[in-house]
Amino acid sequence: MLTIEMKPYKNETMNSELIKEKILGLLPEALVEIKDLTGTQNHWEVSIISSQFEGLPRIQRHKLILDLFSDELKTGIIHALSLKLSAPSEARKSMVPNN
Numbered sequence: 001m002l003t004i005e006m007k008p009y010k011n012e013t014m015n016s017e018l019i020k021e022k023i024l025g026l027l028p029e030a031l032v033e034i035k036d037l038t039g040t041q042n043h044w045e046v047s048i049i050s051s052q053f054e055g056l057p058r059i060q061r062h063k064l065i066l067d068l069f070s071d072e073l074k075t076g077i078i079h080a081l082s083l084k085l086s087a088p089s090e091a092r093k094s095m096v097p098n099n
Contacts, residue, residue: 047084061085
């Protein structure tokens with residue numbers, strides 16, 4: 001039986017532009033904001049507003065994005081990915097101040 005151990009690529013990193021490009025390939029109309037949380041280019045916070053999220057439960061939204069980065073997560077190129085995913089209608093509601 002052959003066992004393959006997945007190890008991170010030592011010389012490969014993701015930068016915010018590569019992450020954004022990959023997301024926009026899936027969700028071309030999305031508004032995307034990306035933060036490198038540690039300065040190491042492997043812990044990211046990604047905020048996405050997309051009409052593709054309308055009517056989708058939170059778990060399906062996360063699965064959509066996590067599946068997009070499954071190879072990078074498996075190999076360790078991305079170690080942590082914090083997601084804030086909203087439909088445009090939800091984003092507008094969160095911007096309205098409470099009176």
